[in-house]
Amino acid sequence: MSKFSPLRSIGCALLLSAFVATPAFADSAHTKTEHFASTGMARVGDLVISSAWTRQTPPGAKVGGAYFTITNEGDSADRLIGGEAAFAKRVEIHEMSVTDGVMRMQPVEGGLEIKPGETVELKPGGYHVMFMGLSENPKKGGNVNVTLRFEEAGETSFLIPVAGIGATSLEGHDGDHGDDHSKMDHSGHDMKKDDQ
Amino acid sequence: MKALRYALWGLVVLVAGALAYTTFMTPSQGPSTQLAEAYGAPFTATLVAEGRQRPMSRQDMLGRPHVMFFGFTHCPDVCPTTLFEASRWLAGLGADADGLDVYFITIDPERDDAEMLSDYLSAFDPRIKAVTGSQEEIATLVKGWNVYAKKVLLEDGDYTMDHTASTFLMRGDGSLQGTIAYQENSETAIAKLRRLLGT
Numbered sequence: 001m002s003k004f005s006p007l008r009s010i011g012c013a014l015l016l017s018a019f020v021a022t023p024a025f026a027d028s029a030h031t032k033t034e035h036f037a038s039t040g041m042a043r044v045g046d047l048v049i050s051s052a053w054t055r056q057t058p059p060g061a062k063v064g065g066a067y068f069t070i071t072n073e074g075d076s077a078d079r080l081i082g083g084e085a086a087f088a089k090r091v092e093i094h095e096m097s098v099t100d101g102v103m104r105m106q107p108v109e110g111g112l113e114i115k116p117g118e119t120v121e122l123k124p125g126g127y128h129v130m131f132m133g134l135s136e137n138p139k140k141g142g143n144v145n146v147t148l149r150f151e152e153a154g155e156t157s158f159l160i161p162v163a164g165i166g167a168t169s170l171e172g173h174d175g176d177h178g179d180d181h182s183k184m185d186h187s188g189h190d191m192k193k194d195d196q
Numbered sequence: 197m198k199a200l201r202y203a204l205w206g207l208v209v210l211v212a213g214a215l216a217y218t219t220f221m222t223p224s225q226g227p228s229t230q231l232a233e234a235y236g237a238p239f240t241a242t243l244v245a246e247g248r249q250r251p252m253s254r255q256d257m258l259g260r261p262h263v264m265f266f267g268f269t270h271c272p273d274v275c276p277t278t279l280f281e282a283s284r285w286l287a288g289l290g291a292d293a294d295g296l297d298v299y300f301i302t303i304d305p306e307r308d309d310a311e312m313l314s315d316y317l318s319a320f321d322p323r324i325k326a327v328t329g330s331q332e333e334i335a336t337l338v339k340g341w342n343v344y345a346k347k348v349l350l351e352d353g354d355y356t357m358d359h360t361a362s363t364f365l366m367r368g369d370g371s372l373q374g375t376i377a378y379q380e381n382s383e384t385a386i387a388k389l390r391r392l393l394g395t
Contacts, residue, residue: 055276057276058269058276058279058315058316058317058318058319058320059315059316059318059319060269060312060315060316061269061270061276061316062269062270062307063270063271063272064272065272065273090351090352090354092350092351094272096273096274098274098361098378098379101360101361101362101375101377101378102344102358102359102360102361103274103358103359103360103361103378104348104358105348105356105358106348106356107350107351124273124277124379125273125378125379128272128273130272131272132350132354133354164280165276165277165280165319165320166276166277166279166280166281166283166284167277168277168379
């Protein structure tokens with residue numbers, strides 16, 4: 001139908017190269033955010049959030065939890081009432097407890113109070129931010145962008161680093177407490193490959 | 197509503213009984229002189245192992261020491277960390293792990309079908325097997341092991357489950373040797389497993 005046009009092929013080549021270059025460009029932008037100094041930390045009003053971390057979730061998992069500490073440096077109480085994350089349908093504040101061998105979990109009614117001058121810790125086995133309806137599974141070594149909403153201080157968005165599946169803290173990464181260099185560690189990516 | 201309340205109180209009594217039983221069974225040090233009493237009850241279910249599924253019954257568990265953990269995949273903390281720990285136990289046992297079966301039994305069969313469980317378990321030691329089934333089958337298992345499992349409704353028709361977070365250590369004859377608690381340290385857990393295996 002149409003005859004060969006040199007102009008068109010140049011155009012195609014240009015388009016094609018732009019297409020190829022795009023992922024690389026996006027990638028470098030992504031790396032830059034990951035190295036942002038305040039990963040795992042945020043400040044909103046008089047509230048200081050620190051030591052935030054979350055876990056990689058197993059394939060197909062629909063929920064995840066995030067943990068951090070909040071210090072209220074102000075004179076009045078505030079409440080963590082919820083949040084948002086692009087990879088989760090809902091972000092809620094839950095409380096978990098293990099009593100007499102039974103794990104119980106429930107939403108924190110009315111939000112989690114942080115009294116003036118106090119530090120509240122969200123940690124495994126206690127209060128946590130619950131990601132529900134995951135559309136994507138956080139991967140170890142990466143970061144997830146999460147928005148937290150406080151009743152008084154308002155909202156803040158920050159990056160939360162992702163530890164391994166069995167982690168009990170960010171430092172532990174995989175939940176590896178000692179020097180046991182077992183199969184699950186250090187690979188950083190696909191854990192099942194190392195299993196045997 | 198009233199019936200539900202009674203049922204729940206019944207569960208509480210069952211759990212209390214299970215805990216009392218567990219407490220008396222646990223502190224066995226060295227060679228056990230306790231009378232091996234059968235624990236659990238007959239059941240049928242679906243076994244998910246190595247990416248495949250097949251029917252199973254209580255009988256299939258007997259003959260080899262086994263550990264049983266009741267959980268669900270919509271679980272942010274206890275279940276993935278316990279499965280991860282179980283992977284560490286198996287690694288820590290080395291070749292002795294070949295004599296042990298590890299079962300992850302879903303208490304949420306509504307959402308945890310064989311495919312879901314197979315996918316989920318791919319992140320852990322491949323020797324860990326999953327058990328699912330119909331609501332009735334799982335209810336029988338839960339009751340048979342005196343496990344606490346209760347649906348907690350959330351917004352949007354979503355729900356989570358409260359459940360027993362301890363791991364049951366079962367001898368090959370179907371008696372309960374003890375339990376491993378949530379967050380119990382790996383070395384203690386592995387020592388308990390060695391005692392179960394007699395290695």
